[in-house]
Every structure is written in structure tokens, then in C-alpha cells.
Amino acid sequence: MFSSLALRAPLGAALIAAVAFFGSACPTAALAQAASEPAAAAEPAAAPMPAPAPEPAVAAAADPATNAVSEEAVDNPYGLKALWNQGDWVARGTLLIMLIMSMGSWYIIFTKVFEQRSMLKSAAAGADTFWKASSVKAGLSALQEGSAFHYVAQAGIKASDHHEGTMVESIDKHTWVGMSIDRAAGSVQSRLTDGMAFLATVGSTAPFVGLFGTVWGIYNALVKIGISGQASIDKVAGPVGEALIMTAIGLAVAVPAVMGYNWLIRRNKAVMDRVKAFAGDLHNVLIAGKR
DSSP states (O other): OHHHHHHHHHHHHHHHHHHHHHHHHHHHHHHHHHHHHHHHHHHHHHTTTTTTTTHHHHHHHHHHHHHHHHHHHHOOSOSHHHHHHHOOHHHHHHHHHHHHHHHHHHHHHHHHHHHHHHHHHHHHHHHHHTTTSSSHHHHHHHSOTTSHHHHHHHHHHHHHHTOTTSGGGGSOHHHHHHHHHHHHHHHHHHHHTTTHHHHHHHHHHHHHHHHHHHHHHHHHHHHHHHHHTOOOHHHHHHHHHHHTHHHHHHHHHHHHHHHHHHHHHHHHHHHHHHHHHHHHHHHHHHHTTOO
């Protein structure tokens, strides 16, 4: 019996230890379950986080303000109008000179183009009518009066008819008629080159006139900045940039003048080739005695 009591004592201690162990573990599990339930409940609550999406609306609302600022920046107080209104008599005189240069260049270009077109047209008509006439005088009446070819033919016929009985009789007829026709062709060439010197002058001097206006404008701008005592970039860049307009105007005047000059010179050469060919043929016909 004593031995059974001895066995029961260790068993009882073991049961007490087991009960103590499970008693301490169950609250921990319960606490873990309780802690996991708030976490699970927090996850659905955290799901509606994408709510701050309306931020683009704020950015979109800010765009009009940005656009308004950029539109205000486009309004430039410096320009050609301000250059004229605020400029002195030197700046205005420079602008007027370049305006006259530009107007004169375009006038000469257009008038020369129409003149050359008329001469080329009369050359084509003369080839069809003059050389098919029965005589030189009949061909002269077929040419358009006032044209270059009519002028050359008239000068040749006059020299051929009035050679005898005058001082020029000492010159042989061949030389005299040839000289008269060459002088007439030279007069036509002089008329074609009228105004070309003006184009050349404008093309070579207009950039320097514009540069002079720029230098004068920069000088006045720097003087005004020095008097005001404000040398910030907004006070310097505006007047200096306004003065640079003069250089741009000078280039805009010079480039058409140079291009027009070269183009008209090439067309003048084509017209004079026609005139010289007509003059040479007329000379041979008059010397041959065909009147």
C-alpha cells in the first residue's frame, strides 16, 4: 500500500505540471487569436486607401494659372513699335532709310521683270514678222513701235540711208552702219541696266546701315541703364534685344536686293543675246543692199 502511495505521488505531480502547462498555453493562443482578429479587421479598413485620387483635379485646376502666366509672358513690351516710339531721330532716320531702300529695290525688281518680259516677247514676234517681210522698211513697220528691236532697226536703216553726202561719207558704209547699230544696241543695254547699281548698293550697304542702328540703339539703352542704376537682366535684355531689330531689318532689305540683282543680270544677258543677234543679222542685210 505504501508503494502504491509512492507511485501516486509522482503521477499527481505530473498531472499538476500538465495542467499548469496547458493553462499557460491557452491564454496565449486566445491572445494570438484576439490579436489576429483586429489585424483582419484592419485589412478591410485599409482597403479604401486609393481615395486620394482626386489630386489630378488640383493639378488641372493649377493649369489655368500656369497658362495665364505664360500668356502674360508673351506680351512683349519691346518691339518695332516701341523702337519707333521710344527712339530718337537717329533711330527713326535709320529706319526710314532702310524703308526707302526696300521700297526702291522692290520697285526696280518688278519694273525690270516686266520690261524684260516685254523685250523677250517682242524678240519672238520680230523673229516671226521682221525676217519674213519683203524689205527692211516693211519689216520695220511690222515691229512694235517703241520696242528695242524697232529702235535698233530704225537706227540701222537711218545710218544706211544718210551715209552719202555728209561728213561721215569719209567712213566706209560697212563701218558706219555697224557703228550705228552697235550704238543702238548699247543704248538698249544701258536701259536694261538702269537701276541695277541701286540694287547693288542696297545689297552691299543695307546690313551695315542696320548694324549702325543696332549700335546706336545699344548705346542709348546702356546710357539709360546707367542713369537708372539698375543693371538687372530684365533691364538690359529688353533694350538690347530691341536694338538688334535694326540688324534684322538691314538683312531683310539686303537679301532681296542681292538676289534680285543676280537674277536680273542673268535675264539681261539673255535679252542682250537676242538684241545682238538681231543687230548682226540686220547689219549684214543692210550692207548687202536689201532695203
